[in-house]
Amino acid sequence: MSTPGPRRITIKDVAELAGVGVATVSRVLSGGSASAETRERVLDAATKLDYRPSALGRNLRQQRSGGVALLVPDITDGFYARLCDGVLSCARSYREPVTIGVTGDDAEQEADLVGGLLEQSMDRIIAVPTGDGEMWASAVRAGLNVVFADRRVWSPGQHARALDEVPAVLTDDRAGLRTAIEYLTGLGHRKIGFLARQGMSHRVAAFREVMGDLLDEDLVVFARASRDSAYAAAAGLFQRRADLTAVIAGGNMLGEAAVLAARELYVRIPRDLSLIMFDDVPWAELCSPPLTVIAQPASDVGYRAAELVLRHGRRPRTVSLPTELIVRSSCAPRR
Amino acid sequence: MSTPGPRRITIKDVAELAGVGVATVSRVLSGGSASAETRERVLDAATKLDYRPSALGRNLRQQRSGGVALLVPDITDGFYARLCDGVLSCARSYREPVTIGVTGDDAEQEADLVGGLLEQSMDRIIAVPTGDGEMWASAVRAGLNVVFADRRVWSPGQHARALDEVPAVLTDDRAGLRTAIEYLTGLGHRKIGFLARQGMSHRVAAFREVMGDLLDEDLVVFARASRDSAYAAAAGLFQRRADLTAVIAGGNMLGEAAVLAARELYVRIPRDLSLIMFDDVPWAELCSPPLTVIAQPASDVGYRAAELVLRHGRRPRTVSLPTELIVRSSCAPRR
């Protein structure tokens, strides 16, 4: 014996009360043409009945569900949290709901999530992609409206074409790294390490390029997505190479791990080791010593990506947002 | 001239290929009864055609869209980020998409978001509620399946009944505060302040109660949702009351503000002021000095809340998860 409950008010009810056909109501409500008088009658009836169109009916008819999907590697990472916030705040102004998925920087989970979205007939997605070019290419072919954020997928061979069409909002990692590395070399550092995480190949590539002759391949290390793995990578690097005098952490979790590992191993920052971290998180200033960082406009990245996917107007290929080196106290001249 | 594209595979195609009616296909696919042979034929056809049921059709028919909504005050706050992560990870195992909204601790935005969800026919929602009992009561009456997380709405007067039925997953703030306050009084502190944010009235109430005779109403201050406001509140308190010897920050953003304000005002922690912060964030250990915190299982809160809203089985009224005092170096005996 379930509650009968008040039946939902449909477009039919409105049509009836206004004395017009449902088609007319639909037109009026979605801005089509109608005579002034009819329009008023319909609007009146709709208000009187407190009519709310059902997204369900509309979605089925239009063969697409509204809203935007957002895929990030880890929502617990301050950077991606801010990125989400940017997306959310833009989507809000369009009154579009946002569905969030966490990939954990894992290609399989990513593919799973995209599959789920297709099933939901979501056709707009903002993604921080994780690797698999093939998957993204086929998603694009399937009609998915993709915008990449923070990084784009490296396009190997044939699907290059399809993926290069995908708009992306990135930060200018290369410029940030160049500034950071110039700052470090200016302090006399030559042995500079890089702490990366899987999926940061773009940053690693930029690091390699900017370092040029100074590059020591043995000084760039990769961690998996977890905090533990980041710690292990940092500690490993510090122990293995005592000649290291400076290190750049590719993200705030890597930076956190570096500070922790340094403390654990009695490596003093900045006396023994200079540290620069990607991403200016609030605690960078609270840390001891306060960390010199490469600040990224995470929230703007999200906002712009959302604009791109929602406005759907002219779509520029790629937007690149500036980074900024914020000097605090975690770097010192090489001794 | 739009691409005709491969028509979507519907249940009808499967029925045709299997030589059965659509009803039978639907039954087989959703676990109804069917003869072994029919079942096999249908399953075969479905695989052969790579059939994916359309969530749109199903949703319209069942008058509800799948998925869960999640409302948090601020996704940029590490605590809520972890809460989201917990929800996401539980929802993932049910293959349910999660729609996230940010309320900014603002009742109006919250009401807006809930309205949007209703329009989408979302009927399951996990919320960190912000105040307006009337709104939540009417949402529940409208058939929305609500689970509160982290805090519940204070139910004034008549809708108490409806809202008390709403399940909630909370942390045991009271116990956490009791432990913290006992620890502080054990160190000799008597003038203990509390930094709160709007929407933390439950914690403030607990603080008041546990403090008992020691309570000085002038020492509990409220900030709005922003970082700036948190800083202003902390700085204001420190300047106004030089006799303050200990303070408890109601959340990690408040704690951050407290550390910053103390540094700015040359208040030394823990020498001049002992500090305990709600929520153990990774940087608490990196801070100088490392912060003593009341740890909360944020992720579990989200996970349990998601279970409650998804399993829909026996629904316990309220789940309370334990907190833990983690002693680091931000508290010292009163001098």
Add this chain to the structure above:
DNA sequence: AATGATGATGGAATCGTTTCCATGAGCACT
């Protein structure tokens, strides 16, 4: 052998919207 119970099955209705198409009215122009 007749009757009833059980279970598998498919046709058709339904959910609420948008959109195609036919109709008819009104108007301007020849």
Add this chain to the structure above:
DNA sequence: AGTGCTCATGGAAACGATTCCATCATCATT
């Protein structure tokens, strides 16, 4: 007045699933 054009308008057909209900076969019981 006749012709043609532009509009507003409403009926009906989608969209793709679930589910009610009637039908029919099979089998057991009397």
